[in-house]
Amino acid sequence: MAKCFFYNEDCLANMGRMASKNFKVDLVITSPPYMTSRSKVKTQKALDTYNRRYDICLDDMDENEYREWTINIFNKLDKVLSKDGVVLYNISYGSENPNAMWLLPEAIINNTPFMISDCIVWKKGSALPNNVGNKMTRLTEFVFIISRKSDFATYRINKKVKSVREDTGQKYYENMSNFIQAPNNDGSCDLNKATYSSKLCEELLFRFANENSIVFDPFMGTGTTAIACEKFCPSDTMMCIGCELSPNQVEFSKKRLAAFREGKDMRQFTRELKREKKPNANDTVHQIPSGEGGENTGVPSQT
Numbered sequence: 001m002a003k004c005f006f007y008n009e010d011c012l013a014n015m016g017r018m019a020s021k022n023f024k025v026d027l028v029i030t031s032p033p034y035m036t037s038r039s040k041v042k043t044q045k046a047l048d049t050y051n052r053r054y055d056i057c058l059d060d061m062d063e064n065e066y067r068e069w070t071i072n073i074f075n076k077l078d079k080v081l082s083k084d085g086v087v088l089y090n091i092s093y094g095s096e097n098p099n100a101m102w103l104l105p106e107a108i109i110n111n112t113p114f115m116i117s118d119c120i121v122w123k124k125g126s127a128l129p130n131n132v133g134n135k136m137t138r139l140t141e142f143v144f145i146i147s148r149k150s151d152f153a154t155y156r157i158n159k160k161v162k163s164v165r166e167d168t169g170q171k172y173y174e175n176m177s178n179f180i181q182a183p184n185n186d187g188s189c190d191l192n193k194a195t196y197s198s199k200l201c202e203e204l205l206f207r208f209a210n211e212n213s214i215v216f217d218p219f220m221g222t223g224t225t226a227i228a229c230e231k232f233c234p235s236d237t238m239m240c241i242g243c244e245l246s247p248n249q250v251e252f253s254k255k256r257l258a259a260f261r262e263g264k265d266m267r268q269f270t271r272e273l274k275r276e277k278k279p280n281a282n283d284t285v286h287q288i289p290s291g292e293g294g295e296n297t298g299v300p301s302q303t
């Protein structure tokens with residue numbers, strides 16, 4: 001079994017602790033909140049009817065706040081990502097605010113040690129028809145491959161050498177396409193309406209991980225990255241660390257991983273858990289553990 005650690009806390013607190021212990025991760029695979037919430041109304045009725053994307057995260061920063069928040073995230077990632085590690089950042093946009101996602105590359109490039117080194121297009125299984133008259137149905141999303149500027153020429157990727165030219169020593173590599181076709185998700189979940197699929201995540205692991213990788217997902221949601229790590233390498237040489245604000249989603253992730261390891265049908269499991277657990281509108285962002293005490297102490301031991 002892969003070693004999986006779930007932390008119910010703000011990823012900034014978690015990264016701060018990792019940095020203070022000089023703990024390094026090899027690869028980050030994540031999908032941050034997109035700030036595409038349609039409901040800016042934070043009335044109790046709105047919360048009760050659960051018209052938000054995530055169960056507790058309001059997903060409603062304005063463009064400037066989102067930009068500053070992202071810069072902060074990447075400056076913290078700089079402290080925990082090993083040399084030549086990459087951040088695989090899956091991000092999308094809403095029809096109402098398509099600019100938000102495009103402001104981020106500029107913000108990252110100009111305000112952090114990172115750059116956009118490449119980009120994967122993910123074609124999903126399906127997309128909801130877009131009801132806005134002049135907008136297309138968005139069947140694809142992007143995964144930005146973000147490396148440190150200083151690691152642009154050397155960042156880790158699993159491209160294989162196909163042949164070497166004898167006279168010059170020039171290497172020729174197998175093709176590795178920047179296109180992935182994978183399902184939208186592993187089954188819909190009431191706690192989070194913006195999950196990705198473990199198949200997408202596994203395809204990313206094939207390209208960027210190995211059996212000794214320490215993978216970090218700062219926005220773990222329902223634990224999809226952990227499931228993908230377990231599929232990719234079910235041995236304790238592989239480590240996956242995840243952070244999530246929502247206690248319900250952390251609980252869900254733990255149960256989901258246990259069910260996966262028991263060989264249960266994952267879609268069936270998600271449906272059953274959905275009936276068992278309703279999102280709790282009283283959970284608010286103010287109840288985030290501080291990162292001190294309970295499960296949120298320490299970091300996994302790094303050998």
Ligand SMILES: C[S@@+](CC[C@H](N)C(=O)[O-])C[C@H]1O[C@@H](n2cnc3c(N)ncnc32)[C@H](O)[C@@H]1O
Pocket residue numbers: 009010011012030031032033034054055056057192194195196197218219220221222223224225243244245246249
């Ligand atoms: C796009 S979802 C991730 C979905 C995940 N990839 C999955 O498949 O389940 C983003 C998640 O980030 C969480 N989140 C938002 N801000 C956070 C923060 N500062 N630290 C940790 N988690 C956060 C939200 O609660 C939400 O569940």
